[in-house]
Amino acid sequence: xxxxxxxxxxxxxxxxxxxxxxxxxxxxxxxxxxxxxxxxxxxxxxxxxxxxxxxxxxxxxxxxxxxxxxxxxxxxxxxxxxxxxxxxxxxxxxxxxxxxxxxxxxxxxxxxxxxxxxxxxxxxxxxx
Numbered sequence: 001x002x003x004x005x006x007x008x009x010x011x012x013x014x015x016x017x018x019x020x021x022x023x024x025x026x027x028x029x030x031x032x033x034x035x036x037x038x039x040x041x042x043x044x045x046x047x048x049x050x051x052x053x054x055x056x057x058x059x060x061x062x063x064x065x066x067x068x069x070x071x072x073x074x075x076x077x078x079x080x081x082x083x084x085x086x087x088x089x090x091x092x093x094x095x096x097x098x099x100x101x102x103x104x105x106x107x108x109x110x111x112x113x114x115x116x117x118x119x120x121x122x123x124x125x126x127x128x
Contacts, residue, residue, distance in 0.1 A: 004066045008047035016040035035083060039076035043069055 019036045022028035028036075046053045046069055057065035 002050075005047055005050060008066070008069055009044065012040050012044035012047055016044070032083075032087075035076060035080045039073065039080075042072055042076070046072060 016037065019028065019033050019040065023030060023033050046056070050065075053068055054065045057063075057068045060068070062068050062071070
């Protein structure tokens with residue numbers, strides 16, 4: 001085996017192990033881990049099967065087949081970034097809606113004369 005191939009196999013196994021460990025410890029949700037697991041498995045498959053790597057590199061016209069591993073990794077990182085950009089955009093819109101709703105609720109409570117502790121404000125109670 002070539003040194004580059006061994007390093008690629010070790011790197012893909014390590015990535016796979018990290019993703020599984022993060023899922024196990026609750027640091028990474030399963031729905032966000034799919035692309036990471038797929039990328040680790042694809043890089044591992046291309047690292048182990050040198051013939052597959054050479055064949056795909058030849059079809060794509062890549063002169064140095066190990067550079068295909070970097071291309072595949074780069075494409076997966078772009079996909080992961082795109083996925084997280086979509087998730088962040090959705091969460092941003094949900095957060096904005098929640099802030100607006102909270103502001104409306106606070107204003108309605110203020111207009112009703114109820115302070116944040118739930119007691120009637122002194123403005124609405126008249127002395128007897």
